[in-house]
Amino acid sequence: MITIFTENWQALLTGLGYTLFSSILALFFSLIIGSFFAILEEMPYRILKIIARIYIEVFRNIPLLVVAMFFYVVVPMYVTNINGFTAGTIGLTIYTSAFIAETVRAGIQAVDPGQMEGARSNGLTFMQAMFHIILPQAFKYVIPPLGNQFINLVKNSSVLAFVAGFDLMYQGDIIASTTFDTINTYIIIGVLYLIITMPLSYYMRHLEKKLS
Amino acid sequence: MSDFIAAYSWENIRYLLQGLLVTIEVSVISIIFSFIIGAILGLTRYIKVKRLSAIVGFVIDLIRNLPLLLILFFVYFGLANVGIRLSIFWSATLAMTVFESAMLAEIIRSGIQAVEPGQMEGARANGLTYWQGLRVIVLPQALKKMIPPLVSQFISLIKDTSLATIIVLPELLYHAQLVYGQNTNYVIPMFVALAVMYFVVCYALSLVSRYLERRLAR
Amino acid sequence: MKQFKKISLLFMSLIMVLVIAGCGSKNKADILTTAKETKTINWGVKADTKLFGLMNIKTGKTQGFDIDIADAVTKKILGKDATANFVQVTSKTRIPLLKNGNIDAIIATMSISKDREKQVDFSNPYFAAGQSILVKKESSIKSVKDVNKDGMIVLGVKGSTSVINMKKYAPKAEVLELDDYAQALTALKSGQGDALTTDNGILYGMVKENPDFSVVGGTFTHEPYGIAIDKGQDKFKNQINKALAEMRADGTYEKLLNKWFGDIPGFSVKEASQQ
Numbered sequence: 001m002i003t004i005f006t007e008n009w010q011a012l013l014t015g016l017g018y019t020l021f022s023s024i025l026a027l028f029f030s031l032i033i034g035s036f037f038a039i040l041e042e043m044p045y046r047i048l049k050i051i052a053r054i055y056i057e058v059f060r061n062i063p064l065l066v067v068a069m070f071f072y073v074v075v076p077m078y079v080t081n082i083n084g085f086t087a088g089t090i091g092l093t094i095y096t097s098a099f100i101a102e103t104v105r106a107g108i109q110a111v112d113p114g115q116m117e118g119a120r121s122n123g124l125t126f127m128q129a130m131f132h133i134i135l136p137q138a139f140k141y142v143i144p145p146l147g148n149q150f151i152n153l154v155k156n157s158s159v160l161a162f163v164a165g166f167d168l169m170y171q172g173d174i175i176a177s178t179t180f181d182t183i184n185t186y187i188i189i190g191v192l193y194l195i196i197t198m199p200l201s202y203y204m205r206h207l208e209k210k211l212s
Numbered sequence: 213m214s215d216f217i218a219a220y221s222w223e224n225i226r227y228l229l230q231g232l233l234v235t236i237e238v239s240v241i242s243i244i245f246s247f248i249i250g251a252i253l254g255l256t257r258y259i260k261v262k263r264l265s266a267i268v269g270f271v272i273d274l275i276r277n278l279p280l281l282l283i284l285f286f287v288y289f290g291l292a293n294v295g296i297r298l299s300i301f302w303s304a305t306l307a308m309t310v311f312e313s314a315m316l317a318e319i320i321r322s323g324i325q326a327v328e329p330g331q332m333e334g335a336r337a338n339g340l341t342y343w344q345g346l347r348v349i350v351l352p353q354a355l356k357k358m359i360p361p362l363v364s365q366f367i368s369l370i371k372d373t374s375l376a377t378i379i380v381l382p383e384l385l386y387h388a389q390l391v392y393g394q395n396t397n398y399v400i401p402m403f404v405a406l407a408v409m410y411f412v413v414c415y416a417l418s419l420v421s422r423y424l425e426r427r428l429a430r
Numbered sequence: 431m432k433q434f435k436k437i438s439l440l441f442m443s444l445i446m447v448l449v450i451a452g453c454g455s456k457n458k459a460d461i462l463t464t465a466k467e468t469k470t471i472n473w474g475v476k477a478d479t480k481l482f483g484l485m486n487i488k489t490g491k492t493q494g495f496d497i498d499i500a501d502a503v504t505k506k507i508l509g510k511d512a513t514a515n516f517v518q519v520t521s522k523t524r525i526p527l528l529k530n531g532n533i534d535a536i537i538a539t540m541s542i543s544k545d546r547e548k549q550v551d552f553s554n555p556y557f558a559a560g561q562s563i564l565v566k567k568e569s570s571i572k573s574v575k576d577v578n579k580d581g582m583i584v585l586g587v588k589g590s591t592s593v594i595n596m597k598k599y600a601p602k603a604e605v606l607e608l609d610d611y612a613q614a615l616t617a618l619k620s621g622q623g624d625a626l627t628t629d630n631g632i633l634y635g636m637v638k639e640n641p642d643f644s645v646v647g648g649t650f651t652h653e654p655y656g657i658a659i660d661k662g663q664d665k666f667k668n669q670i671n672k673a674l675a676e677m678r679a680d681g682t683y684e685k686l687l688n689k690w691f692g693d694i695p696g697f698s699v700k701e702a703s704q705q
Contacts, residue, residue, distance in 0.1 A: 058407070061414035063371035066385060066406050073392075074399055151277065158279035162378065169281060173522065180549045182289045182526045190282050197277035227487045292530030300517070380477075380518045390485045393478045396612045 001184040008175050015171030016192055018085065022160060022167060023153040026092040027146070033093065034100030039130060041101070042108055052101070059098035065159050067091040072163035084164035092157060096149065103145045107138035144211060147204040151197050158193075168192060219401035224391050228402075231387030232409055238301070238383065239370045242308035247362075249309070250316025257321045259346075268317075275314035281375050283307050288379045304376040304383075308369060315365055323358035324350060356428045363421035367414045374410075384409060461534050461659075462507075462666040469512045473500040474519035474533040480635030481690050482539050485518075492516055495690040496537045499556055502682055503657075506673035525549060528660050535670070536658040539631060543653070551663070552656035553670045556683075558704040560649025561592050562630040566642060567695070569624065573647025577625050578602050585614045585623035592628045599650055615640070629653070634694050645696035654704075678703070 005012065041052035059067065068091030075082055082090075111134050119129035161169035172189035176182045256268045275283065287307040291298060298306060327350050335345030377386040385406065392402040465471050475496055476483035483494040497516065504514035517533050524540070527533045528550060541559060542552045563584070565571045577584055578600035586593035588607045596605050606623055608614040615636055618626045626633070633645045657674075659667050677683040684699055691697045 057415060057418075058411060061367065061371075061411045061418065062407050063374040063385070063410055065374045065377070066403070066410065069385075070403050074403060077396070077399060155277070155279040158281045159375070161281070169279065177522060177525070180525060180529065182285070182529075183293055186282060186285045186289070190278055190286075193279060193282065194274065194277055198273065201273065201277055223488050227490070230490065289526050289530060292532060297531055378522070380520060380523060382518075390477060391487060394480075394484070394487075 001181075001187065004175065004179060004181060004184055005188055008171075008179075011171045011175060012168070012188065012192065015166065015168035016196075018160070018166045018170075019154060019157050019168040020196070022085065022089045022092060022157045022165065023150060025089050026096055026153055026157070027150055029093045030097035030100050031146070033097035034102075035104050035135075037097070037101040038104035038108060039135075041105055042130070044126065056098045056101050059095055060102075062095075064091065064095045064156055065162060067095050068159050068163055085160065085166055088157070088160035088163045088165040088167075091159070091163075092153065095156075096153060100146075100149060103149070104138065104142055107141035108134055110141050111137045144204070144207060147200065147207070151200050151204070154193065154196050215397045216401045216404075219391075219395075219398040220405070224398075225405075227387050227391060228384060228405055228409065231382060231384035232413070234301070234381065235370060235373045235383040236413070238305050238308060238373050238376070238381070239366070241305050242312055243366050243369055245309045246312035246316050249313040251320055253313060253317035254320030254324070257317065258324050272314045272317050275311060276318065280307070280311050280372055281378070283311050284375060284379060300376075300379055300381050304373070304379065304381045307376075308373065311372075312365065312369055315368075316362070319358055319361045319365060320354075323354040323361075326357050327353045359428065360421050360425050363417055363424070367417050370414055370417075371410065459531075460665065461663050462669060465508060465534060465666070469508055470515050471500075471504045471508065471512070471535065472515045472517055472533045473504075474524050474527055474536040474538055475500065475516050476520075476538045477518040479539055479631075480638060482631060482635075483537075492518065495557070495686060496539065498686045498689070499677075499683075500535075500537045500657075502677055502686065503670055503673040506676055507669045524658075528658060531660075534659075534666070539629075539655055540658055541653040542656040546658070549661075550658040551661055551667055552658055553667060554674055555654030555656050555705055556674060557631070557655040558649065558652075558702050559629055559631050559655045560653050561595055561627060561651040562633055562645050562649045563647060564618065564626040564633045564636060564643050564645050565624065566618070567644050569646075571625055571646060574599050574650050575647075582625070583623040585617050585626040587611060587614055587628060590628065595651060596627055611636070618643070631655075634691055634697060637694050637696065641695075645694070648698070648701050 037052045037055050040048045041056075043049065068088050071082070071087035071091050072084060075087065115133055115137070116129055119133045120126070124132070157165075157167055158169040160167040161173055164170060168189055172185055176185040179185060253268055253272060257265050257272070259265070284304065284307040287298075287310065288300075288303045291303070291306075331349050331353065332342075332345050335349040336342070340348065373381070373383055374385040376383060377389065380386065388402045388406050392398045475492055476494075477485040477492050479494070481494055482496045483492050485491075486493050497514075500516070501514045504512050517527070519527060519533070519536065519538055521538075524533075524536045524538055525546075528536055536550075537556075539559070540546070542555060546552070563571070563574055563577065571577060580602050582600070582603040584596055584600065584603045584605050586596060586605055586607055587610060593605055593607055596603065606617070608617055611628065611632060614626050614628075617623055619640075626636075630645060630649050637643050637645060657670055659670065674683070677686075683703065687699050687702055691699075691702065
């Protein structure tokens with residue numbers, strides 16, 4: 001098992017890098033997209049609410065792997081050539097954005113509705129009130145769940161292995177198929193995932209306890 | 213358009229439905245076993261047995277923090293290494309059960325913890341033993357709180373079975389891949405069918421969850 | 431701090447358990463003996479490869495040349511009432527599955543290679559696979575030599591060994607690399623290239639669907655398919671080789687070749703059955 005690590009540490013670290021990079025990119029963009037749909041759903045127009053609802057429900061109820069495969073298989077075939085890493089990260093972003101939209105919406109709803117009324121009666125438009133008054137407060141509720149979302153992203157980014165996305169799991173697959181030492185390779189991969197997710201999840205639990 | 217009509221021939225649709233059936237079979241069997249195991253583990257964590265609860269807690273955290281894909285590999289490739297050989301179907305079911313048990317244990321534990329501590333104290337003051345108090349007073353209330361997260365975990369489970377396509381479990385996604393692998397014109401129709409089938413099953417479940425939530429809130 | 435010590439101790443012990451489990455030696459049963467007892471051989475086969483192992487959506491069964499050979503070998507070794515059980519594998523899962531005993535043998539378009547021989551044993555070749563070229567039926571190209579001219583465009587798949595080989599066998603030709611076989615075939619159809627190159631087995635599958643094309647000139651590399659068996663199962667391997675030899679002698683082998691490839695232009699039984 002040690003030799004697997006010493007002989008492949010470069011590939012393993014590259015994989016870890018891609019896993020983290022993909023997770024961070026997906027977290028960043030899904031926060032933007034998720035917030036967008038959350039605001040859309042809180043807008044006082046029925047049609048916008050429905051559009052946001054459809055987006056959220058569709059991507060919450062379809063497997064991440066199907067979304068990622070769609071970008072890997074269909075997009076290069078009919079639209080433009082993208083590699084596995086890009087396709088996988090886009091899939092990851094869209095899938096996660098539906099969950100983040102729900103989190104952000106819950107955050108917005110947790111802010112006292114009187115705040116919006118007060119802001120509107122002071123002459124602010126809906127958008128101004130949303131961006132200057134409501135969202136800054138809502139994000140206080142949104143930040144802690146984002147940590148857990150990031151842990152999920154790191155774990156979920158393993159679907160990149162299905163689309164040749166160079167991530168940790170993909171490197172593991174390659175090492176396993178060249179050394180034929182499947183179990184020991186995946187144990188190393190598991191330890192590397194745990195090094196990221198385990199401390200983070202203990203920290204998140206600690207944080208949640210402190211906040212409550 | 214003609215691609216869609218050809219792709220949705222009865223044979224192809226039937227083949228996809230056969231896959232969907234396997235997806236549902238694996239999910240249902242796993243959720244039943246995981247609920248039982250998860251309840252035992254969750255309770256063990258809650259009632260704080262010396263040492264044991266800490267070990268159980270640690271193992272649960274370990275499993276929860278690994279990608280499911282990796283657990284699938286451990287079960288599929290690893291068990292045979294120690295002399296246990298399972299079919300693809302049962303390997304997938306076992307892997308899902310291991311992962312879901314850890315997830316459900318946490319849901320069940322935090323469900324019980326969410327019940328006000330005063331309830332147990334009241335039960336004890338009224339002459340009930342600890343176990344009676346747990347069974348009659350605390351657990352029924354906890355169950356109410358658990359239903360929404362339990363159902364959403366079941367939805368995740370159905371979606372996650374698609375990962376087992378990597379060990380060639382003949383589930384929905386694998387069947388769709390075989391169909392479009394034989395005719396590239398069927399790629400888009402197959403993805404549409406995949407999206408629709410997964411969505412219908414999962415969304416229906418989330419509607420059930422919402423209904424239960426509303427009824428129990430009364 | 432005490433908590434931390436406890437956790438790290440647990441963590442270490444868990445890793446130890448995993449390591450022991452991973453390194454645990456395993457005494458493997460003799461496959462031939464178990465197969466005779468159960469009257470079954472478990473074969474790892476492909477489900478997505480035309481002509482060799484392809485899922486029939488209607489029946490839900492895999493079918494192809496590999497399947498038929500496996501079936502015939504099973505019956506030769508264990509008798510007429512024996513069953514060949516087929517487990518679908520991919521290039522990723524086949525060797526681990528063989529190693530951990532879920533399948534007894536692999537017959538899945540697997541080329542015999544030095545690298546693989548370090549891990550598994552191979553039977554004698556059952557299909558003389560190798561690189562070849564596909565052209566339009568009316569094309570003047572008759573072999574790979576005709577492609578080695580200025581201005582010729584050969585289509586291949588990105589990153590494949592067949593593309594690298596082309597630079598050796600037809601250095602004058604220009605190679606255009608596409609993403610997958612489907613795209614390469616579309617490009618050949620639309621005249622973006624003069625020939626398409628890859629394994630003959632895959633090319634035959636394309637011709638089957640597109641009769642306007644033909645595989646020409648035979649193979650110019652030698653990468654025959656073999657049946658893979660786990661190391662240390664020599665008795666089983668010998669039985670497989672014996673069965674293959676019998677099938678060649680009694681005409682079963684040629685009959686199966688003709689069944690799957692007989693109507694494909696450019697296919698030659700003599701070439702495919704080379705040892």
